[in-house]
Amino acid sequence: MEALQGKLNKAIIYSNPGTRETEVVKLPIEAPGPGQVLVRMLYSGVCHTDYSFCTNSWKAPTTVPKGQIGGHEGVGEVVAHGPGVVNPPVGTKVGVKYVASACLACRYCLLGKEANCVAGKLSGAFHPGTFQQYLLAAANYVTTISDEVADDALPGLAPIMCAGITVYTALKNSDLRHGDWVAVSGGGGGLGHLAIQYAKAMGYKVVALDVPSKQAVCTEAGADFFVDVLGFTNSEELCKHVVKLTGGGARTVLACSSSNAAYAQAIHYLDQAGTLVCLGIPEGELKPIETASVALLVTRQLRIIGSKVGDRADAHECVRMAVNGAVKTHYQLRGMEELSDVFAEMEHGTIKGRVVIDLR
Ligand SMILES: [Zn+2]
Ligand SMILES: [Zn+2]
Known part of the structure; x- marks a missing residue:
């Protein structure tokens, strides 16, 4: 001293x-x-x-x-x-x-x-x-x-x-197998661009979702596909597109985007028996994930988990x-x-x- x-x-x-x-x-x-x-x-x-x-x-x-x-x-x-x-x-x-x-x-x-x-x-x-x-x-x-x-x-x-530990641990908790598809919403942000790289390094395939200005960051991070979230007339079209790209849906979605809409969409492009990992907390009024009906969770055997560092x-x-x-x-x-x-x-x-x- x-x-x-x-x-x-x-x-x-x-x-x-x-x-x-x-x-x-x-x-x-x-x-x-x-x-x-x-x-x-x-x-x-x-x-x-x-x-x-x-x-x-x-x-x-x-x-x-x-x-x-x-x-x-x-x-x-x-x-x-x-x-x-x-x-x-x-x-x-x-x-x-x-x-x-x-x-x-x-x-x-x-x-x-x-x-x-x-x-x-x-x-x-x-x-x-x-x-x-x-x-x-x-x-x-x-x-x-x-x-x-x-x-x-x-x-x-x-x-x-923080960001690295958060996404790495989320991937570890996701019950993924080599070659599985991971979707990263908010792929070009602080959490997202690290999530893409950890997922690739761990042997998974990645589809990154974000606004077009962040495409380069996602691609540079190694995303196999980039999806422009503003490029669809409605949410349903976006979800269908991700399901098609991943041959049936993502095994895991890492929700790095703090947006209620992104959470609502994620449920619809999860593969059966897939896991949605909640990471980014939407601001303002606290809302449930509107699309996560019990019937859907049961019949498609989906998991929704929260993960913090x-x-x-x-x-x-x-x-x-x-x-x-x-x-x-x-x-x-x-x-x-x-x-x-x-x-x-x-x-x-x-x-x-x-x-x-x-x-x-
Ligand atoms: Zn943090
Ligand atoms: Zn303690």
């Missing part, structure tokens, strides 16, 4: 929760306590969930407090240990995830559902997140990153810590795939002062792939 004396922690705070307003402030650097490491954060991805927490677009009853430091997919380097902590060693590159810490003892943790931990803390929501230079992290919950990773590969790993093993596995080159994040690097602008771009749906904030 001596080396940090006289330094301050530059952080982005939500200065007026309920709006897109953010502010860059300088805070004292806190010393790590028992069980903690101090991480010098280098990069943080911006997830749509950050936008939702900042603006309260989900209309949650409790808004995050003024001064909240957001962010939940970051990479950095361990610079100090709390009392008694020895691992990961100082100098280790680590990832900080959406789940900031979990008890690792409750029944959900024992099942690997650490995101449901009864005592869990979430990065960037009622607990400080990754939009800051110096972050206190749970030593037993950070994801270590191989020393072999080149510095210029680090920004691309930041989005793996993953456990520590999932994190290591999907980081390893990215480090090995199977997955590359499509990102643009932006400054700390630009977060409000980034949120505005998210609101308008114009971001291709992911935005990564440079915290150096």
Whole structure:
């Protein structure tokens, strides 16, 4: 900690929760306590969930407090240990995830559902997140990153810590077999373009659905087919087209698009005995999936599951795939002062792939 004396922690705070307003402030650097490491954060991805927490677009009853430091997919380097902590060693590159810490003892943790931990803390929501230079992290919950990773590969790993883990775990939970068809709605977005790459790397075929401006991102990610969601006169035509492309429907749909319409369509292009994995949460009023009638679920033996990030093993596995080159994040690097602008771009749906904030 001596080396940090006289330094301050530059952080982005939500200065007026309920709006897109953010502010860059300088805070004292806190010393790590028992069980903690101090991480010098280098990069943080911006997830749509950050936008939702900042603006309260989900209309949650409790808004995050003024001064909240957001962010939940970051990479950095361990610079100090709390009392008694020895691992990961100082100098280790680590990832900080959406789940900031979990008890690792409750029944959900024992099942690997650490995101449901009864005592869990979430990065960037009622607990400080990754939009800051110096972050206190749970030593037993950070994801270590191989020393072999080149510095210029680090920004691309930041989005793996939420978006990557989310889609990788969703695919693992989908009961897929080699060569099965996966449909990715919102294929050109932050989650979607990673979902396409993980699915391809795991041996599946992919049809990506999105607006035409995101076709190139989907194709570059490796999608076998791209479906322009605006190119049909009605939903029925779109669904028929996907069923035709996939020879009977997708075995799994990863719903990365936070749109009620996309969920309603997905039910109709799922293959029999297929799985719809709900990932993106539609904003505004909470609605059920209108097309998911009990009769359809029973007769076609469909499964609808929700999936939220993953456990520590999932994190290591999907980081390893990215480090090995199977997955590359499509990102643009932006400054700390630009977060409000980034949120505005998210609101308008114009971001291709992911935005990564440079915290150096
Ligand atoms: Zn996220
Ligand atoms: Zn727990």
